[in-house]
Amino acid sequence: MxxxxxxxxxxxxxxxxxxxxxxxxxxxxxxxxxxxxxxxxxxxxxxxxxxxxxxxxxxxxxxxxxxxxxxxxxxxxxRPSAPKLLPNDPHKRAAVREIAEIVACDIQPIQNLRVSAMVADFCQKYQPTITDDERMKIRNDWSREVITDRFRGIEKLLASTSGDYCVGNGITLADVFLAPQVYNANRFSVPMSEFPLISGITERLNRHEAFVKAHPHSQPDCPPELKSSHN
Ligand SMILES: N[C@@H](CCC(=O)N[C@@H](CS)C(=O)NCC(=O)O)C(=O)O
CATH class of the missing domain: 3.40.30.10 (Glutaredoxin)
Structure with a gap:
């Protein structure tokens, strides 16, 4: 291979x-x-x-x-015999996909850097006196509000689907998508105290070797000044 x-x-x-x-x-x-x-x-x-x-x-x-x-x-x-990320049960599978797709379709494409830069560009077009600091604030506020709004929906869903992880007690595709989005949430100061279920699940996920090794601050291309922090 x-x-x-x-x-x-x-x-x-x-x-x-x-x-x-x-x-x-x-x-x-x-x-x-x-x-x-x-x-x-x-x-x-x-x-x-x-x-x-x-x-x-x-x-x-x-x-x-x-x-x-x-x-x-x-x-x-x-690799179906390796730990499975999608349950066989159709209802559980749909619940897993629902959470993964909220992140993949309803949060990340709207919150990402390309879009937040476009939002700042539009603001600057109508108010050309905007400073670089204000541009940065617009971008951060935009990302924080998009994530906060969508996390409210995920938190409600988790009340009926979650165990230790998003759907039941095994790690699924939903968790694989959620943990990176929570990393972004922390970057943009999303008030995570509003989301106890998301926070608890992420805390458990971030103790797993697969998640620790994948964390942005464990990556060789992460600048040294960020490596010591795990937010
Ligand atoms: N739907 C794509 C989105 C990929 C994506 O948005 N990648 C971002 C980083 S998370 C990127 O490469 N951005 C560079 C750019 O927008 O110029 C996926 O799931 O892979």
Whole structure:
């Protein structure tokens, strides 16, 4: 079998999901780092790998895969005997997907850096006197409000689905998606005290080796000044 290579950026929540899934499935992988802050995702060499100019991308079994959900589903389909991320029971499976999709479709695409920069650009268009500090505040406020609003829905769902983890007592795809989103929530000072179920689940997840190894601050491309903090 050919080597597995993940194109990653330490703070990308979508790459973080894939790192967790690879670790849970115990698939050895190498990483190539794409610094999305300095624009390396738009480099023609990387765009030949991923025409959407985004991380993650994963080379596995001789295939180049993109989109974190598609990648993790591929891992689940091709490594079904490894710890399963999707329950067999259709109702539980739908509950797992529901939470994962709130993160993947209703939070991350609206909260991400590309969109928060566009929001600040729009504000600047109508109020050109906005300073760089104000731009940063707009971006952080935007991300915090989007995450807070959607976490309110997830917290309510968890009241009927959760055990130790999002759905019951086993780690599922929902947890693989939730933990990276909580990392982002902490970055943007989301008031996590409002979300005791999400917080408790994340605390338990963050004790698992697969999650510890995948954490942004454990990544070789994480700047040293961030490595000591685990928020
Ligand atoms: N739906 C995609 C989203 C990927 C995505 O948004 N990646 C972000 C980092 S989390 C990125 O590469 N952003 C670079 C940019 O927007 O220029 C997935 O799940 O893989």
């Amino acid at each position: 050919s080597e597995t290579v993940l194109y990653s950026y330490f703070r990308s929540s979508c790459a973080y999901r894939v790192r967790i899934a690879l670790n849970i499935k115990k698939i050895p992988y190498e990483m190539k780092f794409v610094n999305i802050y300095t624009g390396e995702q738009k480099d023609p060499t990387y765009m030949a790998v991923n025409p959407s100019a985004m991380v993650p991308s994963l080379m596995i079994d001789g295939h180049m895969l993109r989109q974190s959900t598609a990648i993790i589903e591929y891992l689940e389909d091709t």
